[in-house]
Amino acid sequence: DGGITQSPKYLFRKEGQNVTLSCEQNLNHDAMYWYRQDPGQGLRLIYYSQIVNDFQKGDIAEGYSVSREKKESFPLTVTSAQKNPTAFYLCASSRGTESSYEQYFGPGTRLTVT
């Protein structure tokens, strides 16, 4: 079955440590996205990539970094510079950036930093 895999489902880190969240898709989609979700709020875009080896900052990119070396993979690193990293992180992909293309979401990773 095609889909998006995020691992792990729960992740715990100490303050000051960088952590990388995994996102893999086998849908052959060109575009991939990272969102952050906080309780009672909608999703906010962190980074997105329209094609391999290219990515753009979203609305809240500070303290995060990404890479897109392969079409299938779009890992997100939460650095120690992110002031409030505890959140639910969602990865998504879509066939392209055309308006009518919907985004497909992974199951999410819940990151807790103490």
Add this chain to the structure above:
Amino acid sequence: GDSVTQMEGPVTLSEEAFLTINCTYTATGYPSLFWYVQYPGEGLQLLLKATKADDKGSNKGFEATYRKETTSFHLEKGSVQVSDSAVYFCALKPRAGGTSYGKLTFGQGTILTVHP
């Protein structure tokens, strides 16, 4: 910039009640509109979409009509079930061009709880 406003929740209904969740948007041009659903602890699933004015998206008994004149995309269901309990997000994606190209803008989400 683009924005989506959803009715404030949470919404609590009895089984078989009628559901309406209001959604209005602000965007340049004619965006595509989406409703996503999120069950507890999971990612988002696309519920339905509409890509042009007067289109009606429908799925699993849910419906929403793209109303350009009122910039709205309200979600409705005639008879809700306990299994419909979830968080519902309205979202828009702009047409080609501009700095928002390819990006989804989400509303804040509406929590729906359905009691037996």
